[in-house]
Amino acid sequence: MLKIQDLHVSYGAVRAIKGISLEVNDGELVSLIGANGAGKTTTLHAISGLVPAESGEIILDGTDLRRTPPEKIIGLGMAHVPEGRHVFARMSVEENLLMGAYIVRDKSKVKERLELVYGHFPRLAERSRQLAGTLSGGEQQMLAMGRALMTDPKMVLMDEPSMGLSPILVKEIFSIIKSLHADGITILLVEQNAKMALSVSDRAYVLETGLISMSGKASELLHDDKVRRAYLGA
Amino acid sequence: MGVFLQTLFVGLRLGSVYALIALGYTMVYGIIRLINFAHGDFIMVGGYTLFFTVPLMVAAGLPAWTAVVIAVIVCALVGIGVELIAYRPVRKKGTNMTALITAIAMSLLLENLAQAIPAIGPNPKIAGTFFSTGGFQIAGVTLDYVTIYTIVISAVVMLLLYVFTQKTKIGRAMRCVSEDKGAAILMGISVNRTVLITFAIGSGLAAVAALMYIAQYPSIYTTLGSLLGLKAFVAAVVGGIGIVPGAMLGGIVIGLVESFSMAYISSSLTDTFVFLILILVLLVKPAGILGKNVGEKV
Numbered sequence: 142m143l144k145i146q147d148l149h150v151s152y153g154a155v156r157a158i159k160g161i162s163l164e165v166n167d168g169e170l171v172s173l174i175g176a177n178g179a180g181k182t183t184t185l186h187a188i189s190g191l192v193p194a195e196s197g198e199i200i201l202d203g204t205d206l207r208r209t210p211p212e213k214i215i216g217l218g219m220a221h222v223p224e225g226r227h228v229f230a231r232m233s234v235e236e237n238l239l240m241g242a243y244i245v246r247d248k249s250k251v252k253e254r255l256e257l258v259y260g261h262f263p264r265l266a267e268r269s270r271q272l273a274g275t276l277s278g279g280e281q282q283m284l285a286m287g288r289a290l291m292t293d294p295k296m297v298l299m300d301e302p303s304m305g306l307s308p309i310l311v312k313e314i315f316s317i318i319k320s321l322h323a324d325g326i327t328i329l330l331v332e333q334n335a336k337m338a339l340s341v342s343d344r345a346y347v348l349e350t351g352l353i354s355m356s357g358k359a360s361e362l363l364h365d366d367k368v369r370r371a372y373l374g375a
Numbered sequence: 376m377g378v379f380l381q382t383l384f385v386g387l388r389l390g391s392v393y394a395l396i397a398l399g400y401t402m403v404y405g406i407i408r409l410i411n412f413a414h415g416d417f418i419m420v421g422g423y424t425l426f427f428t429v430p431l432m433v434a435a436g437l438p439a440w441t442a443v444v445i446a447v448i449v450c451a452l453v454g455i456g457v458e459l460i461a462y463r464p465v466r467k468k469g470t471n472m473t474a475l476i477t478a479i480a481m482s483l484l485l486e487n488l489a490q491a492i493p494a495i496g497p498n499p500k501i502a503g504t505f506f507s508t509g510g511f512q513i514a515g516v517t518l519d520y521v522t523i524y525t526i527v528i529s530a531v532v533m534l535l536l537y538v539f540t541q542k543t544k545i546g547r548a549m550r551c552v553s554e555d556k557g558a559a560i561l562m563g564i565s566v567n568r569t570v571l572i573t574f575a576i577g578s579g580l581a582a583v584a585a586l587m588y589i590a591q592y593p594s595i596y597t598t599l600g601s602l603l604g605l606k607a608f609v610a611a612v613v614g615g616i617g618i619v620p621g622a623m624l625g626g627i628v629i630g631l632v633e634s635f636s637m638a639y640i641s642s643s644l645t646d647t648f649v650f651l652i653l654i655l656v657l658l659v660k661p662a663g664i665l666g667k668n669v670g671e672k673v
Binding site: 189190191210211212213214215216220221223227228229230231232236239240241243244288292 | 544547548550551554555557558560561562563564565566
């Protein structure tokens with residue numbers, strides 16, 4: 142579904158991504174793990190067009206994303222849950238969800254999706270009129286995920302969904318990710334919590350200062366000595 | 376009591392005009408963090424458009440004020456043009472400071488360009504009347520129609536704007552872009568298009584303000600918008616720049632300060648008091664009366 146070939150990204154003179162290639166197949170849950178500053182978020186931003194790629198290819202189902210205006214990408218069936226949630230703090234929960242369906246013209250479809258997302262996240266339904274900025278971190282994360290699901294995407298990019306959450310909430314968020322995967326949504330997950338990420342993923346890539354150092358089945362990486370020492374604290 | 380009431384109405388009238396202009400500053404600032412110094416000059420553009428189109432409207436058998444429709448369109452186009460020609464290219468390449476200097480340049484350009492047009496020239500033009508003259512008595516105070524129309528029209532326009540930003544898709548998109556551009560893009564919102572719409576609306580409001588200002592002070596000249604724009608900008612800052620209700624409140628506050636200082640202190644010191652209020656607000660509440668840093672839970 143998503144194929145990245147020899148991607149390079151720079152911020153001015155700083156080379157953040159130095160030629161990575163990765164692939165996510167239909168229905169797969171693939172995670173991208175690595176230390177702070179390895180370039181995980183930059184990779185997702187390049188895919189979504191929030192930062193320009195310097196060279197390389199990013200292909201989503203045959204469409205060259207580097208030639209697609211960033212605001213058109215969601216229309217191709219790929220949603221992005223950004224790091225730090227980025228919910229619209231001064232809008233209500235429901236308005237945030239409606240913004241998620243901004244590109245959907247059919248009002249009955251929007252309503253249908255809204256019901257579906259509320260079904261996934263009952264907590265959001267309870268707080269539909271509350272301003273998003275007043276939600277707790279976990280609720281904001283659910284809102285960001287719910288907002289991304291409003292277009293019924295084929296693929297979702299998730300950036301650090303567990304960041305800053307309590308262990309109980311981390312578990313809750315990951316069980317949601319698992320159920321989305323079970324529903325057939327293709328997911329590219331970026332996480333610092335490598336253990337949790339590997340335990341739910343099919344495959345994973347390890348990113349180290351802008352390069353992919355390892356890749357393979359998540360279950361194998363979970364037991365790899367190098368990965369264990371560097372990212373799993375064992 | 377009579378003087379007080381009269382002063383209050385004058386303040387509300389002035390304030391309504393300031394509020395409409397302040398909305399233009401605050402909407403543009405909210406969405407691209409730029410203080411559009413050329414915004415005051417959009418009022419001038421609106422003023423001249425009115426001056427030249429009112430006779431056409433009258434000749435067509437329509438009321439004089441209908442010319443404001445054309446003025447709104449002309450101002451919106453000028454606003455869009457300024458964004459496309461000057462601000463957007465600079466925003467892509469330069470810093471905030473570059474954009475600010477560009478805005479000052481656009482202001483000077485518009486003023487001098489207007490003067491270079493032979494039909495305009497350096498001498499002020501005097502506009503005819505837009506509304507029926509006269510008025511009626513309330514509690515011993517004469518309330519003229521211009522004042523009533525000004526207050527009512529700006530209240531209606533602001534109400535429409537509020538409903539627009541809250542209830543329509545484009546209005547919501549504007550709020551999204553102003554709050555978080557990156558997230559707005561991820562929703563599929565075109566930032567460039569939204570910015571253009573914001574410029575069009577803000578400039579259109581300046582045309583409505585021009586109608587009401589000129590109905591009271593019929594002299595039209597190329598630097599008409601300079602001080603008027605500056606004071607409306609002060610109103611936007613006093614209310615909290617980037618916040619739509621803040622611009623409305625700030626406009627009314629500045630209007631009242633102006634009218635009351637004129638009536639009770641000295642008519643030559645009104646501008647002093649306007650800027651004094653600015654300094655006071657900035658000292659006590661730097662984000663403006665309605666401005667606040669939205670606390671975010673993590």
